[in-house]
Amino acid sequence: MDTNRSFAKSSFRRLHIDRKMMGILVVFTVLGIFLTISVIVATNTLSGLRGYSTFQVNWTEARKDAAFHLLNYINTRDDVYLDGFKDAMQLIDNASSIREELKAEDTDYAYLQELYIQTHTMPNDVDNMIRTYQWFHSFGDFQIAIQEWIDSDGTMREMEGLANEAQMLVNTNSLTFERQQELTNQVLALDQRLRGSKFRLAAALSSGTELLNFIMLWIAVSLGLILLTTGGMLSFRFLKSIKNWEREIEINEQKYRSLYEQNPNAVFSLSRDGLLISANRVFEKAVGMQAEVLKGSTIDRFVEKSDIKKLQFHFHRTLEGTPQHYETAVVLKKSAPMHVEVTNLPMVVDGEIIGVYGIARDITYRKEAELKIKEQLQEKTHLIAEVHDRVKNNLALVSSLIQLQQNLSKQPSSGNFFDNTISRIHSMAMVHERLYQNETFSSIRMDEYVNELLETIRRKYSSPSANVQLITHTNPVTLSIKQSIPTGLLLNELLVNAFKHGITEDNGKIEVYLSQEKDEVVIKVSDTGPGLCKDFDLKQAQTLGMTLISVLLRQLDADYQLSNEEGTTFTIRFKGIDVLSRTG
Numbered sequence: 001m002d003t004n005r006s007f008a009k010s011s012f013r014r015l016h017i018d019r020k021m022m023g024i025l026v027v028f029t030v031l032g033i034f035l036t037i038s039v040i041v042a043t044n045t046l047s048g049l050r051g052y053s054t055f056q057v058n059w060t061e062a063r064k065d066a067a068f069h070l071l072n073y074i075n076t077r078d079d080v081y082l083d084g085f086k087d088a089m090q091l092i093d094n095a096s097s098i099r100e101e102l103k104a105e106d107t108d109y110a111y112l113q114e115l116y117i118q119t120h121t122m123p124n125d126v127d128n129m130i131r132t133y134q135w136f137h138s139f140g141d142f143q144i145a146i147q148e149w150i151d152s153d154g155t156m157r158e159m160e161g162l163a164n165e166a167q168m169l170v171n172t173n174s175l176t177f178e179r180q181q182e183l184t185n186q187v188l189a190l191d192q193r194l195r196g197s198k199f200r201l202a203a204a205l206s207s208g209t210e211l212l213n214f215i216m217l218w219i220a221v222s223l224g225l226i227l228l229t230t231g232g233m234l235s236f237r238f239l240k241s242i243k244n245w246e247r248e249i250e251i252n253e254q255k256y257r258s259l260y261e262q263n264p265n266a267v268f269s270l271s272r273d274g275l276l277i278s279a280n281r282v283f284e285k286a287v288g289m290q291a292e293v294l295k296g297s298t299i300d301r302f303v304e305k306s307d308i309k310k311l312q313f314h315f316h317r318t319l320e321g322t323p324q325h326y327e328t329a330v331v332l333k334k335s336a337p338m339h340v341e342v343t344n345l346p347m348v349v350d351g352e353i354i355g356v357y358g359i360a361r362d363i364t365y366r367k368e369a370e371l372k373i374k375e376q377l378q379e380k381t382h383l384i385a386e387v388h389d390r391v392k393n394n395l396a397l398v399s400s401l402i403q404l405q406q407n408l409s410k411q412p413s414s415g416n417f418f419d420n421t422i423s424r425i426h427s428m429a430m431v432h433e434r435l436y437q438n439e440t441f442s443s444i445r446m447d448e449y450v451n452e453l454l455e456t457i458r459r460k461y462s463s464p465s466a467n468v469q470l471i472t473h474t475n476p477v478t479l480s481i482k483q484s485i486p487t488g489l490l491l492n493e494l495l496v497n498a499f500k501h502g503i504t505e506d507n508g509k510i511e512v513y514l515s516q517e518k519d520e521v522v523i524k525v526s527d528t529g530p531g532l533c534k535d536f537d538l539k540q541a542q543t544l545g546m547t548l549i550s551v552l553l554r555q556l557d558a559d560y561q562l563s564n565e566e567g568t569t570f571t572i573r574f575k576g577i578d579v580l581s582r583t584g
Helices: 005-008 019-076 079-103 110-118 123-136 140-171 178-263 282-285 307-318 364-408 412-437 448-461 483-500 542-555
Strands: 266-271 276-279 324-330 338-349 352-362 441-447 468-474 477-479 507-517 520-529 559-563 568-575
Touching: 019 079, 019 123, 019 140, 019 178, 079 140, 079 352, 110 123, 140 178, 140 520, 266 282, 282 352, 307 324, 307 338, 338 364, 338 468, 412 468, 441 568, 448 468, 448 483, 477 483, 483 507, 483 520, 483 542, 483 568, 542 568
Parallel strands: 468 507
Antiparallel strands: 266 276, 266 352, 324 338, 338 352, 441 477, 507 520, 520 568, 559 568
């Protein structure tokens, strides 16, 4: 687990954020954006209107120049005045082209900018003039101004027709005094009409400008008031949230301090350098010193020297972001060492590990109890071992007494009885001997037991010169003492019978199989002897050995299978519910 990542949370996420304040902040931001856009639009529009005012002045001057030069040309017939008239008309033609290009759907902006420059418009105002026309050309006042513009162009076209007529009459030397007076009067009439258009055009532009100024002012004032109101609400909510945050921080600090001070365990914090930062009263009471006195020192002084390296290892592992849990002993001046269980946790601030929190729990009583339990267990272990040893010795004593009784017996037929009894006792004594030798006294390895039992019975019932082949197939099987003794007695009876009845003329083969198959223990003992009679029934057997086998099978709750093919094979299966380990 990456502790740095798990603790790396921003203060924004940790604090309780006022949702209403966040909503007001969003509204405030949006309104601020709208106000900024409005100011930009207003600035650009005013720049465009200024450009159109300049444009109107230039157009008016061109109209005056055209009328002045045309009147002088009619009266003086001087071509210089005619050229002046044509220059003035060129500016008016450019203005007409500008209007037509603005109205076109596929406006050529580069050409339009060039035309504006040719009409002596300020270059910085050109783009804003184009945008102003596109945004506001449908307004009523601007529609009136555009119509006056169109009508004035029509009047200028009439004046241009008079100029063409005058030029033709002058060139043909047919301009009479009467016609000269008529042309002069017509030009003056047209000029008077243009003067009226100029005033109407100026009035329309002025009215449109005032309307736009009012709209922009209203938008700016409205947004400004809304912004002021929103800003006030935001400030109020923000101040309230700050107080809530401060209160929340204060409550969390009190909770932390309460958890820190009221903790029944010793709690302390260390810097990345391993120096003590703080500790609670339990820690102070344990070491017998105030935390303020210990502040800035290491805690190595309170642990045994043999544990210092372990302490440092766990400290550095915690700084890497991995919580640690370990045990150590605290050395105290006025009392015996105190055993503690320590938990180290990373101290994380803003995603950075700045130190280590430590929680030390006093486990001295638990350690003393564990030591006492170990001593008692060791004592009981010795007692159990002694019991098994004495049981083994007592069984050996009984076996010796039976052997002595056999030696004193005057009936030769009783020899087999004594031998079988001694063998049975020996099989039980071997179980107790193995339990005595084991580290645990609740189970033994039956595969090892089988090999030892087989060798003991071979020495008892087979002469050294006999050609007896012993084959074992044993896998590690561990049984509890509850099943070990009846299993040992059962193996003893089967093996004794195999040696006594399965070996003919000191020749033969005895095979033993022992294994754990799933949850079943399987034992198989076979020999190459003449086998049992065909109608043999174990339940109806009269001999002590067979009766004992039947009893032991019931005790183990075992199933058995008897085969007389090529000798005798006895197969036993029982559930190893007390098996402690299926493999060694």
